[in-house]
Amino acid sequence: MNVELAVATAEPSGAGATPPYTCLPLNSVSRRGRAAVNGWQTTAVRLTGLSGTVHAIGVRLTVTTGPVRWRLGGLAVHDGSTPPAAPGNVRITAATGGDLRFAWDAAVGDVRHYELHRVLPDGTRRFLGGTAQRAYFVPGLQPEQGERTARFEVRAVGELYLASAPMTVTHTW
Known part of the structure; x- marks a missing residue:
């Protein structure tokens, strides 16, 4: 199975049209954070090469054979990542x-x-x-x-x- 993050930085061309997505493969993205626990994995994706405002986000799954077992536990978009100050x-x-x-x-x-x-x-x-x-x-x-x-x-x-x-x-x- 291939997993891709779809990001649209522009509005759709018209009402009911699909936003112009750029798909970023997650299978080849380096993992950050904890290793897989009970099948859950955390992936951080930098949106390099994209500019403008994020208008839509999606996940695209491509399966060649067999049933799909995949679940999105949470999704967050942040403008940079800085640790908090020390207490x-x-x-x-x-x-x-x-x-x-x-x-x-x-x-x-x-x-x-x-x-x-x-x-x-x-x-x-x-x-x-x-x-x-x-x-x-x-x-x-x-x-x-x-x-x-x-x-x-x-x-x-x-x-x-x-x-x-x-x-x-x-x-x-």
């Missing part, structure tokens, strides 16, 4: 043993959610959670690999799932 003033507002409450100031820009990671002594990161709020509670943390101070990162994630630079905070055990 500000990241801090631990309460700590009891390994129970920590994190808080931060909102990031500037379009923010989908915030992600909290723990940076382990070997440099790897462990995902602790995500939230659309500006605070997060993590229970039951303990020192890892003999660490005396734990480091945490908070990032803002934008509408296109681009993450901001991390803002860090530390906690001494």
